[in-house]
Amino acid sequence: MTRETAPHGVPRSTLRAADLLPTGSLGLRSRKMRALLSGLGIAIGIASIVSVLGVTNSSQSALLAQIDQLGTNLLTVANGTGAQGAEQILPTTATPMIRQLPHVQAVAPTAKLAGVNVYRNDHVAQGRTGGRSVRAADASLLTTLDGALLSGRFISNDDSPVTVLGYSAAETLGITNVSGTDRVWLGGHWYNVVGILKPFVLAPEIDQAAVVSFESAGHLLGYDGHPSRIYVRAATEYVTDVAGVLAPAANPEDPSHVAVSRPSDALTAQLQVKQSGAGLILGLGAIALLVGAIGIANVMVIAVLERRTEIGLRRALGATRVHVAAQFLTESLILAALGGIAGVFIGVGVTVGMAVNKGWSTLIPAEALWGGLLVSVAAGAVAGLYPAVRAAHLPPTDALRTT
Structure with missing residues (x-):
């Protein structure tokens, strides 16, 4: 100062x-x-x-x-839900009808097998499912979801008693790597574990499932041929158009009961x-x-x-x-x-x-x-x-x- x-x-x-x-x-x-x-x-x-x-x-x-990596062009088709969120069956014609739609790039049908569970062995109590489910699918599932295997291989379209475990299901069952000798008690039969999937961000229900082939499900597990959830890849610029026609294509008799969603919307x-x-x-x-x-x-x-x-x-x-x-x-x-x-x-x-x-x-x-x-x-x-x-x-x- x-x-x-x-x-x-x-x-x-x-x-x-x-x-x-x-x-x-x-x-x-x-x-x-x-x-x-x-x-x-x-x-x-x-x-x-x-x-x-x-x-x-x-x-x-x-x-x-x-989201950009997984894509926003994946759609799911399901026929609503029943008691306790159980997936309902779709018509057997749903998959071939959807495949005929324009701008559809890939289709992968799956079926959640009601009453069929997977356990680490045949000594586990029947009620202790750990939130796991059993799904029937074919080889198109992996490519349609852009998925990848953590280890092993994916299922093939035959009736062999083999399964591929979703990421969370494998963790729950205590199987972290495919050794060639691992097997699980599935629907009252022994199934060899041939692969473990990496996590599916857009399809978390696959993470909790043991995946078997449609042929194996029909031969050993009583599968009747009806899908319960169908994954659809559409051309990105036509996703909205494809989503608008999926319900009537999947179930022409009752399209109002068909639920069409885009998994990326959840993200x-x-x-x-x-x-x-x-x-x-x-x-x-x-x-x-x-x-x-x-x-x-x-x-x-x-x-x-x-x-x-x-x-x-x-x-x-x-x-x-x-x-x-x-x-x-x-x-x-x-x-x-x-x-x-x-x-x-x-x-x-x-x-x-x-x-x-x-x-x-x-x-x-x-x-x-x-x-x-x-x-x-x-x-x-x-x-x-x-x-x-x-x-x-x-x-x-x-x-x-x-x-």
């Missing part, structure tokens, strides 16, 4: 911009623990905002990439759920930021009361009200800015850690970084305004008075 002479010869005090930082940080440097705790609220609020935006964008990017719905959840957490982050701003305001008010003598002395030496206000406002801004910077680093760290753990690409919006800093500084300005004005209006004589 320097003193200049006004035009009428009256000394005038000036405060250089370069002096604001050391002057404004004096209180923070002398009360480090208080400054740390005060800035913690701002840091938590900014960290919440940055991490939520970062994690949400990273997970959404991974999910969108997964898209996950995006909406995550966005709504992110909005809630952002609201909680904003509340934490507000609490942090209130904490800074409270600390600054206490600082003004504790430093009355300093304020009075500065005013007596010629400091103007503007200079005193600038000092305390700068202190509040520094405190909020440091909290904001810490919050950004914490938020980035949380996002990177989550992305690495989940195998996502880290994607943090630039707006979350500079926006977080701007919001923290704005919160500091609002929080420090009242204490700064209060300090500026302390009369020097009252400020210097001791009690």
Whole structure:
């Protein structure tokens, strides 16, 4: 702070911009623990905002990439559900009729075999199914679903008592690799396990199933030839058109009972759920930021009361009200800015850690970084305004008075 002479010869005090930082940080440097705790609220609020935006964008990017990879042109056809969600049968003509539709690229019929269960051996109680099912299918299933094998081979179109296990079914049965000797007790018969499937994101019901051939199901398990769920791959640009004619093609006599769905819509719905959840957490982050701003305001008010003598002395030496206000406002801004910077680093760290753990690409919006800093500084300005004005209006004589 320097003193200049006004035009009428009256000394005038000036405060250089370069002096604001050391002057404004004096209180923070002398009360480090208080400054740390005060800035913690701002840091938590900014960290919440940055991490939520970062994690949400990273997970959404991974999910969108997964949707693009799996394709949005897969459709499923089912004839409604019965009691307890049991799949109902479709007409035997459903598969050949669907295959004749234009713009249909692949069709894979499957049938969930009611009353047929799979067990690790023949000593397991009948009711302990572990959520597993048995499905009949043919070789077209793997290609239509763009699936892959974790180990072994897929079923062939013959009546051999062999099965391929879905990923979750294999885990439940305790079979993690095809050794050539593994077998399961399936529908009252021993079936050799010849393969294990990788997870099907768009067809989770396959993950929980033991898949057998239609021929084997008809020969040993009483399969009557009716499919219960048909997977259809359509040309991407004609998916909507194909979906509109699948029901009457599958069941011309009663198309209203045929359910046609697009599995990728479930993944898209996950995006909406995550966005709504992110909005809630952002609201909680904003509340934490507000609490942090209130904490800074409270600390600054206490600082003004504790430093009355300093304020009075500065005013007596010629400091103007503007200079005193600038000092305390700068202190509040520094405190909020440091909290904001810490919050950004914490938020980035949380996002990177989550992305690495989940195998996502880290994607943090630039707006979350500079926006977080701007919001923290704005919160500091609002929080420090009242204490700064209060300090500026302390009369020097009252400020210097001791009690």
